[in-house]
Amino acid sequence: MTNILTAQSVVKRFGGLTAVNTLTVEIPEKSIYSVIGPNGAGKTTFFNCITGFYQPEEGEIEFNGRSILGLTSDQISQRGISRTYQNIRLFSNLTTIENILVGQHALLKATLFGPIFGTAATKREEKEALAEAIRLLNFVGLAGKGDLLARNLPYGDQRRLEIGRALASKPKMLLLDEPTAGMNPHETEEMTRFIRRLRDELGITILLIEHDMRVVMGISEKITVLDYGEKIAEGTPKDIQGNQRVIEAYLGRGSAAHIPS
């Protein structure tokens, strides 16, 4: 299996703090890959480096064999990486369907004059975009809620919409930042199944940040554990569960307890 994304010794500093320290991660294509670690371990910073929101000071990030360092986040999105956010960041005063239509932005071509003069090409494009948006709405389970303002959606639906919006750009790889945060066990299970479906049905590589160990151990093929910006372990869920350093990072040195599985 080829790697869709490789991060080579990535370093990101904020002043004196090294948030990500010489991190090397290789993510195989069409895998479900998790990044875990205690709070403040640098997981989200790593995400931000991949999506171009931050520029790492050192290292190299390659996507599909080409460097994406120095690209802006819209260019990276156009290369095929899409993401969701830890604290949901929808366009809250737009409707559900408009959120998804914005996600399709880079796939559409209309500029100023097409819409103003109502050219046939623009009309066709809009119609197809709308049909695609409605299809996505159904796919993420929000059928019939397309005309609600995003901010009026219940929490779980907002999470789904964020994934729907991320899918609208037809990404090859999806970065999910704590997709089950704040969900009850039933919702979490549903979300886990949904994430697996994304990979199985759409063939999208999933990079996951997650705190819920049941989710992580349940769906990940490979896990990287971060602590203070450094990789302290890497492997299959089974490897990670038994890893002494991971247990120490989570529970403190000298603890005999095991992380929940």
Next chain:
Amino acid sequence: MEHEPKTNWWWKAIQTGLIGGVVGVLVSLIGMVESFHERDIIAGQISMGETLLLLLIVLFSFFSSRGTADTPLLKRLGSGALTGISSAGLVAGLVLLGSAVNLRQVFVNASPNLYKILTFENENTTSASLVLIGAGAVIGSLTALLHIAPPLWRRAVISGITIAGLIALLQDLLRITLSPFPAIGESIAWMFGTKGEEGLSVSGAIVIFIIATAINYFSATRGEAVQRRIRALPSGTQKTLRWTSWGLIGAFLLIWPQIAGPYLSEVSNSIGLFILMGLGLNIVVGYAGLLDLGYVAFYALGAYTMAVFTTTGGEITFNIQWTFWEALPIAILGAVFAGVVLGIPVLKIRGDYLAIITLGFGEIIRIMFLSDFLKPHLGGSFGIVEIAPPTLDGLVLNTPQTLYYVILAGCLVALFVAYRLRDSRIGRAWKAIREDEDVAQAMGINLTATKLLAFATGAAFGGMSGAIFASKLSTVYPHSFVLLVSINVLALIIVGGMGSLPGVIVGALLLVGLPELLREFSEFRLLIYGVLLIVMMLNKPEGFLPEAVHKRELHDRDNINEPAGA
């Protein structure tokens, strides 16, 4: 009760009333009451000045009645009355004080005339004060009663009073509008004061109030049923209905200057130029969320470009003498170019910082036009004169009534463009940037291009407005392009509703049209603006006509299989 003064209802009511009283005293002492007194709301009975004080008492009694909601009826009535009494009491105090001490040395507007108004021309100030306080009590309790009434009735009565008041204020406008139909004009003549008196007649006021209240009541109770019935009509009939109403509005807009005459046409033209600017700024601020306080710069650039290219005055170095239509595209392109030039350095700047930078940009442009350095080319403070008016087929459009059509055409084009862009790919990208710039970029939106497009499109409308403005006045001076113009345009967008196209029109009518029609306002225009903006921000931050949610999933799905153009 005395032991807990903070939770005490009557003390709260009095406090509210005192605030109202202070406002009342203030508007009296700055001369607002006196200058508003010159216009009657009900001929010979109630003037606008008195209405102002009355409304203040009503407003504050309403607040205190709202504050005591969920308490026994009597308490709410009492609290309304107390507020009314204390408000009126302060105003009465002003009367008593004024009769004892000469306040004029400090407050120029504390004239005998003011006391006459406040005492209803009663010589005896003591009894007048008592009458005033009594009136306060009555108004306060009536307001409380109105607040206690079921919301349906409350809304109906409030809208009845508002509409009667508006008709009284705008009766000149109404008379002129109805002038082509003398039969209607005569049949409703009894509603208005006789022989050129302003204001409604007493019977007219009552009838208008009853009709407006009834209409509001029925539209609130039956309106939905009527709408449902309209929606149940076959789509062909619905379409006819829609086109008929658009046709009527269009026909009215076309014949309006002929009915209105030169003065009202001139007012309409000012409104039109501000609508044009409002539509442009609405794209920048309302859609893309880029707070631009220097929008007047594009207006100025449009105006000066038009001036430079068409002037026949020979006072400046340029002697191009193009026609209006040749110069218009140049003026628009000039503004667009300036929009992009401004846009590039401020791309990375957000929010408050952007506002300050654009504010500076607006001033730079004005000072540049004013500068001695450019005086040979742009005329300095003398400006540029003899700018060509638009011509059409040999016809010179230099009267308000003919220029109206140029402005109307401009507004319609701008409205159409703004409407078409609103739900397009670019429009969505603008709104996404407004909502969350970082996420918008992560969704694949090129911030540079999208923001520059917003600046450029907005500038184009501003430039068009300025170009028409220049040839309307036939002269341009730097002092026509002060910061206040930017603030006016921004205020009309905020009052109308950010991002809303009908909001721009309503905002321009309210903030540009109304002050022109009510000459008493002119002196207090900024005060009223300020109060209006504060009240809007507190109570209706989304504006009078907020941006509508475009229903797409269910509505447009039905249209998906229809042929294009449906």
